Amino acid sequence: MKCSIKVCEQTATAAVAISVPATGYEATPENSVKIVLGILLCPHCMGTIKAQEFFGADGRLKSIIELQTKGRVAPDYDRAFITPVALDSDEYKILARAKR
Numbered sequence: 001m002k003c004s005i006k007v008c009e010q011t012a013t014a015a016v017a018i019s020v021p022a023t024g025y026e027a028t029p030e031n032s033v034k035i036v037l038g039i040l041l042c043p044h045c046m047g048t049i050k051a052q053e054f055f056g057a058d059g060r061l062k063s064i065i066e067l068q069t070k071g072r073v074a075p076d077y078d079r080a081f082i083t084p085v086a087l088d089s090d091e092y093k094i095l096a097r098a099k100r
Helices: 043-048 060-068 090-099
Strands: 014-021 032-041 081-086
Touching: 014 043, 014 090, 032 043, 032 060, 032 081, 032 090, 081 090
Parallel strands: none
Antiparallel strands: 014 032, 014 081
């Protein structure tokens, strides 16, 4: 599969996962809400993209995160980070099945 970035011709190797840590806690996967997106990127583009680019004006992604954290510590969007999810991982396969 091709990288999702329009100007890139490389082969995608992973899906984008956004992790948003809880306010006041260390920014680790264990202290974060993680959402796997259906956006596939090559290693170069994965290294250049920032999590904040996904928190657009429509606020849909933030709404999903706030639902997941309701009644718990508030999410810290400024410290959100991107992690790759391998396309052959169970985590990505669940998303791919749901998209069908």
